[in-house]
Amino acid sequence: MAGHISPKSTHYVIFAALMVGTAITVAVARVNLGAFNFPVALGIAITKATLVVLFFMHAKYSSRLTKLLVGTAFFFLFILLALTMTDFLSRGMQTYPGGSASAGYGVRTPRPPARAPAGEAAPDGAAH
Amino acid sequence: MALAVRGAQTGLRPATVDWLLLTMLLGLTFLVIKYFEYAEKFEHHHVPGANFIFARPHGPQVQIYFSLYFLMTGLHATHMVIGFGLLSVIAWMSQKGRFSPEWYTPVEMSGLYWHFVDIVWIFLFPLLYLVDRVRHVG
Secondary structure, rough: OOOOOOOOHHHHHHHHHHEEEHHHHHHHHOOOOHHHHHHHHHHHHHHHHHHHHHHOHHHOOHHHHHHHHHHHHHHHHHHHHHHHHHHHOOOOOOHHHOOHHHHHOOOOOOOOOOOOOOOOOOOOOOOO | HHHHHHHHHHHHHHHHHHHHHHHHHHHHHHHHHHHHHHHHHOOOOOOOOOOOOOOOOOOHHHHHHOOOHHHHHHHHHHHHHHHHHHHHHHHHHHHHOOEEOOOOHHHHHHHHHHHHHHHHHHHHHHHHOOOOHHHOOO
């Protein structure tokens, strides 16, 4: 078995980069970026994971077939996660008219007043 | 771990064993920290189920969070216990001189497994412990 041998310095540089990434993740969690809280945290995590796959798992020095396999695996993982997210997005859609607007957010904030269906004086939330 | 693989590639047996033992030691440290975290959750009744108590608002939602927390960290810890066993065997075989620059496949494979577990934690750590923290804790 003959694989590419990276110099020790590469390992130390990647390790340092991963540690810096962790430090940034912790630091950035103390700053409120609003809607960007999640994308920034995930962006750093994806960068770190890419470094691990490329250098520590030697994907960078592997054959094209191996690279294709790695890419395929992540592609299917993405489908898996994306389809799970559709459930999260569509949770509130059928509960009451206009419900999709509050899907996923009803937990934290009060619902916006919904238009009551004609002929009904039901208060908001009574449709559940 | 990556340096242990490098040690095997270059035929540096003592370095391989040392790096493997260091990896296992760090893994064990993680599991000990997890033990204290879990103990604290049990003490505060933050374990989902009949004894779950959360005095502040959104109790049911917090219970869902803790279900995910225990499932994901628990599965991760299970992976690590498996990895610990795997690395013990590899370290033992390495010490016995079973690997050479021509054949070190088991070391490489264990490395891939360990790094996969590593990647899982890269995502779990920010998502379970940090994200949106500032909005609730400050």
